[in-house]
Amino acid sequence: MFFTRSLAVLSGMLLVLGSCQNGPNNNNPVPDSREQKWWKEAIVYQIYPRSFKDSDGDGIGDLKGIISKLDYIKSLGVTAVWLNPIYSSPNDDNGYDISDYRNIMQEFGTMADFDALLKGLHERNIKLVMDLVVNHSSDEHEWFKQSRSSRTSKYRNYYHWWDAERGKPNYRYSLFDVNHDAWKYDSLTNSYYLHYFSRKQPDLNWENPELRKEVYAIMKFWADKGIDGFRLDAFGFAAKDTSFPAFPKGYEKDFMKYYSMVPGIHDYLKEMHREVFSKYDVMSVAEGAGSSFEDAHNLVDASRKELHMAYAFEGVDIAKAGGYSLQHFKQVYSKWDSAFSKAGWLSIFLANHDQARMVSRFGNDSPEFRDLSSKMLTTFIMTMRGTPYYYNGDELAMTNAGFTRIEDYRDMPTLNEYQHQLANKGDIPAFLKRIQFECRDNGRTPFQWDASLNAGFSTGTPWLQVNKNYTTINQAAQEKDVNSVLNYFRKAVALRKNNPVLVYGKYTIRDKDNPAVYAYTREWQGKIFLVMLNFTAKPATVQTGVDMRKAQLLLNNYATPAVTGNLRPYEAVVYQL
Numbered sequence: 001m002f003f004t005r006s007l008a009v010l011s012g013m014l015l016v017l018g019s020c021q022n023g024p025n026n027n028n029p030v031p032d033s034r035e036q037k038w039w040k041e042a043i044v045y046q047i048y049p050r051s052f053k054d055s056d057g058d059g060i061g062d063l064k065g066i067i068s069k070l071d072y073i074k075s076l077g078v079t080a081v082w083l084n085p086i087y088s089s090p091n092d093d094n095g096y097d098i099s100d101y102r103n104i105m106q107e108f109g110t111m112a113d114f115d116a117l118l119k120g121l122h123e124r125n126i127k128l129v130m131d132l133v134v135n136h137s138s139d140e141h142e143w144f145k146q147s148r149s150s151r152t153s154k155y156r157n158y159y160h161w162w163d164a165e166r167g168k169p170n171y172r173y174s175l176f177d178v179n180h181d182a183w184k185y186d187s188l189t190n191s192y193y194l195h196y197f198s199r200k201q202p203d204l205n206w207e208n209p210e211l212r213k214e215v216y217a218i219m220k221f222w223a224d225k226g227i228d229g230f231r232l233d234a235f236g237f238a239a240k241d242t243s244f245p246a247f248p249k250g251y252e253k254d255f256m257k258y259y260s261m262v263p264g265i266h267d268y269l270k271e272m273h274r275e276v277f278s279k280y281d282v283m284s285v286a287e288g289a290g291s292s293f294e295d296a297h298n299l300v301d302a303s304r305k306e307l308h309m310a311y312a313f314e315g316v317d318i319a320k321a322g323g324y325s326l327q328h329f330k331q332v333y334s335k336w337d338s339a340f341s342k343a344g345w346l347s348i349f350l351a352n353h354d355q356a357r358m359v360s361r362f363g364n365d366s367p368e369f370r371d372l373s374s375k376m377l378t379t380f381i382m383t384m385r386g387t388p389y390y391y392n393g394d395e396l397a398m399t400n401a402g403f404t405r406i407e408d409y410r411d412m413p414t415l416n417e418y419q420h421q422l423a424n425k426g427d428i429p430a431f432l433k434r435i436q437f438e439c440r441d442n443g444r445t446p447f448q449w450d451a452s453l454n455a456g457f458s459t460g461t462p463w464l465q466v467n468k469n470y471t472t473i474n475q476a477a478q479e480k481d482v483n484s485v486l487n488y489f490r491k492a493v494a495l496r497k498n499n500p501v502l503v504y505g506k507y508t509i510r511d512k513d514n515p516a517v518y519a520y521t522r523e524w525q526g527k528i529f530l531v532m533l534n535f536t537a538k539p540a541t542v543q544t545g546v547d548m549r550k551a552q553l554l555l556n557n558y559a560t561p562a563v564t565g566n567l568r569p570y571e572a573v574v575y576q577l
């Protein structure tokens with residue numbers, strides 16, 4: 001339902017599976033993908049503040065809660081934290097509807113708490129990446145209040161308005177609206193305003209230089225505080241053809257093609273680079289990567305001076321309720337690696353706050369295989385090229401929530417879609433089954449700290465129910481077990497941090513048609529690492545064709561030693577050759 005990014009325009013690109021010829025060549029002596037940068041070497045831990053740790057018993061996680069867990073975050077070995085939005089917000093979409101970009105959400109704390117958090121992170125050598133939500137604001141932002149107050153307001157053109165006497169504007173699909181209509185009529189000035197997301201998230205008008213200036217000033221405000229990066233939320237949608245021409249009927253099935261990377265976007269990003277990024281040592285990551293490799297390169301190739309890294313969804317979108325094919329998975333990750341072997345930089349992730357849980361979608365969350373399959377997926381993330389983004393709770397193998405009643409959900413687009421289904425006589429049991437697998441709330445249940453009340457997340461009533469399995473799956477229990485998922489995560493992080501070959505090394509897929517095993521080598525400056533991952537619940541064999549005579553085992557998710565050529569269910573091994 002949410003953001004099934006169809007990346008159909010991938011054909012026409014050269015796929016060289018298994019033979020990435022990405023060494024330096026004469027035309028391009030230092031490919032930008034080999035240039036060493038801190039943000040390429042970073043390991044990003046994503047914190048969903050609302051669900052991480054509540055310090056004051058109101059059932060909502062907060063900044064003081066995160067501060068109380070800084071030593072835990074440090075103990076993971078991660079080198080950067082990405083925080084979902086923490087700015088003032090009426091919380092229609094959990095902070096992705098900002099009403100004041102220079103203030104902290106009341107439920108999360110104060111600016112003094114923020115300053116203390118930033119200081120605490122920096123004292124531990126951890127960088128901070130903030131979410132920048134500027135495709136839209138909240139309808140409760142002062143700009144929007146002024147904008148809607150009169151057609152002649154100075155702020156009118158901060159948003160997209162369509163005067164009703166011109167007739168109804170051409171249909172625009174809204175991802176979150178109950179009726180999926182992105183135009184909302186406002187009687188105050190007899191006009192419609194545009195909202196690609198909810199009615200409470202009006203789209204900002206990037207054509208307006210005044211608006212752009214305001215955004216850069218906001219970015220500088222945070223950069224001057226010393227933050228280390230920005231994640232640009234839904235920014236691919238920012239540029240629009242403001243004549244709002246008619247789109248073909250049914251275009252919403254492929255809306256990305258119409259909404260993303262509209263001409264103008266690169267001018268805005270180049271300007272943003274000039275005004276902000278070039279003046280600070282901050283990294284920038286796009287949400288998404290457009291609809292083709294070309295789009296993705298145009299966003300992030302270093303020579304273009306726009307953003308640093310793309311965050312492509314084709315991989316994370318593979319997992320479906322009925323399962324997924326490993327061949328497909330291997331193809332997708334191989335072709336993206338190949339396409340970015342010389343220029344540009346990618347992110348590697350299998351989950352975030354918009355997805356259900358990693359182990360439930362890509363692994364096997366049954367008690368028998370939960371730990372093993374989760375460790376195997378962690379090994380994948382930590383051994384691929386690209387900057388790893390790891391979602392909080394996955395280091396414990398937290399699973400989907402399994403809610404069965406609509407009353408248990410809090411996610412606004414899910415609740416809106418439920419109303420939509422009811423109004424259109426949709427198949428409600430099928431809808432409930434679908435969201436049980438894919439709703440974003442699955443990944444947003446409170447962090448499971450220990451076996452006490454509410455998993456140690458809050459002394460009050462959590463805003464979203466704690467997963468019932470918290471007495472078994474929790475941080476305190478896993479600290480005590482050397483073989484826990486948590487302690488394996490720490491080992492995998494340390495392996496990546498100590499071996500730049502895992503960051504910069506050339507990737508070559510091995511035994512490419514093996515239906516059960518994903519095997520690849522990484523090579524850099526004379527070092528060769530071999531990674532073998534069994535993605536199934538059955539034993540499997542693998543023939544990589546590499547010389548194993550001097551192989552040294554570096555990481556294994558089983559306590560007893562691996563046997564070359566054979567992999568146990570969900571076994572993950574990393575060798576140095």
Ligand code: GLC
Nearest residue numbers: 093096133197233234353354
């Ligand atoms: C992005 C965010 C998502 C949010 C949406 C609207 O996709 O990741 O959580 O709902 O933008 O801001």
